[in-house]
Amino acid sequence: GAVVSQHPSRVICKSGTSVKIECRSLDFQATTMFWYRQFPKQSLMLMATSNEGSKATYEQGVEKDKFLINHASLTLSTLTVTSAHPEDSSFYICSARDTRGPQHFGDGTRLSIL
Amino acid sequence: QKEVEQDPGPLSVPEGAIVSLNCTYSNSAFQYFMWYRQYSRKGPELLMYTYSSGNKEDGRFTAQVDKSSKYISLFIRDSQPSDSATYLCAMTTPNTDKLIFGTGTRLQVFP
Numbered sequence: 001g002a003v004v005s006q007h008p009s010r011v012i013c014k015s016g017t018s019v020k021i022e023c024r025s026l027d028f029q030a031t032t033m034f035w036y037r038q039f040p041k042q043s044l045m046l047m048a049t050s051n052e053g054s055k056a057t058y059e060q061g062v063e064k065d066k067f068l069i070n071h072a073s074l075t076l077s078t079l080t081v082t083s084a085h086p087e088d089s090s091f092y093i094c095s096a097r098d099t100r101g102p103q104h105f106g107d108g109t110r111l112s113i114l
Numbered sequence: 115q116k117e118v119e120q121d122p123g124p125l126s127v128p129e130g131a132i133v134s135l136n137c138t139y140s141n142s143a144f145q146y147f148m149w150y151r152q153y154s155r156k157g158p159e160l161l162m163y164t165y166s167s168g169n170k171e172d173g174r175f176t177a178q179v180d181k182s183s184k185y186i187s188l189f190i191r192d193s194q195p196s197d198s199a200t201y202l203c204a205m206t207t208p209n210t211d212k213l214i215f216g217t218g219t220r221l222q223v224f225p
Binding site for chain 2: 097
């Protein structure tokens with residue numbers, strides 16, 4: 001149980017493009033979803049927390065206009081990287097949890113901006 | 115001082131060895147403790163979730179929590195090459211969703 005699906009797993013696109021990443025909880029209702037960024041050989045850095053039907057709460061230093069988060073249902077959250085530039089290239093990972101219990105993670109999206 | 119300290123390794127052991135991975139923490143408000151395994155280019159996979167002092171066993175894995183010493187451990191018995199990954203400890207308090215991670219320990223199990 002507790003499966004989180006993230007799509008796509010890999011994106012390569014040109015600078016200036018907007019990229020949307022989907023995160024779905026397949027077998028539980030995710031009241032809260034999280035978006036992380038991970039640089040090589042480093043731990044996960046929380047970008048934002050979203051609750052279903054509410055605006056996301058962004059961590060300090062994360063541009064909310066750059067990283068748009070939508071959590072429209074109890075099983076789906078999306079992260080849109082708007083007008084992506086090479087410095088946005090990274091590994092983005094989502095996680096989800098229900099009202100009790102630990103976070104379960106997706107398999108990540110490797111984003112490369114040329 | 116970081117809230118959670120974890121030896122980054124790498125830790126290299128032969129197949130069949132018992133592996134001990136450890137984290138220490140400074141915030142006594144942490145009540146929920148997790149161990150995740152992360153393979154290269156994949157998301158973290160939950161291995162163990164505990165919220166009380168003592169031991170919790172699941173197959174070859176045993177999680178140990180000592181709240182008085184602010185110390186948690188993960189033991190892997192009969193380690194396999196497929197256990198080669200980065201192991202992350204994580205913890206949180208009852209009134210927040212935010213996980214505080216250790217830096218991760220890279221483990222290599224060689225045949």
